[in-house]
Amino acid sequence: MAHSFGAAVALSADSPRIERLVLLSPGGLTKLRLPPTLLTAFATWYLRPTPKSSARLLRALHAPGRTPREELVDWMTLVARHARSSTEPGTAALPPRPVPRLLLTGEHDVFLPPRRLAPAVRATLGTELRVMPGAGHLIVEEHADRLAALVRPDA
Incomplete structure (x- = not known):
């Protein structure tokens, strides 16, 4: 998988x-597909990695009405602070x-x-x-x- x-x-x-x-x-x-709201959330998370920006990005990636787990928010904050991903595979x-x-x-x-x-x-x-x-x-x-x-x- x-x-x-x-x-x-x-x-x-x-x-x-x-x-x-x-x-x-x-x-x-x-x-x-990179709609403007997602690009904004991604750029904010990338440039200013905080739990708030991580949660915003994760909410954009989740289905409507879903809230990201606190552990995932913490993980994404660490990823933004310490790793860099390519934009396309x-x-x-x-x-x-x-x-x-x-x-x-x-x-x-x-x-x-x-x-x-x-x-x-x-x-x-x-x-x-x-x-x-x-x-x-x-x-x-x-x-x-x-x-x-x-x-x-x-x-």
Whole structure:
């Protein structure tokens, strides 16, 4: 199971140990959507990493009505203070050996909304994108219990 930029990496991996992929809000298949409100929240968090700016950014990435956990706010503040991320994962390079893939995104994903991601998934991977109702970009944080069922060997 891989999420966002990590999904782009997992999708590009060509290891015989990988038998199945569950890719969540997968980067690398289409450009990210960056609405002005998200850019503002990201810039504030990046330039002035405080718990307040981290919480604002996380609220933008969550589905409407969801509140980020305090531990996640603290983590994001540390990330902004001590690490730098690239802005785009680039294009995923598909390995020659296909494996079964389940692709899933949140109904309210601000970076990779279903209407933008679904055509790219269909064109690139020849499969359909599944949409989780009530989830945002942070689908792993919001619905960990529902996602755990997807990685069971019998799922």
